[in-house]
Amino acid sequence: MHCNNNVITIKMPVKKEYSQVLRLTASGACNQAGFDLDVIEDIRVVVSEVLNCLLEAGSAQFEVSFTIENEKV
Numbered sequence: 001m002h003c004n005n006n007v008i009t010i011k012m013p014v015k016k017e018y019s020q021v022l023r024l025t026a027s028g029a030c031n032q033a034g035f036d037l038d039v040i041e042d043i044r045v046v047v048s049e050v051l052n053c054l055l056e057a058g059s060a061q062f063e064v065s066f067t068i069e070n071e072k073v
Contacts, residue, residue: 027041
């Protein structure tokens, strides 16, 4: 994981056991931007679904970046 100013970038293997790391990072970025708990939970669900799609596609690794700016991610 790499953090530069207000950008968090994660490059990791597509493995189910790492899904919690990605969900926590997404929810932390959204919390920092001031999102309410219902929206944060929705985003955690979407992140899980994306990871499941990558698992089904047989992807080996991926990279995702979260930019936090002006109450947006």
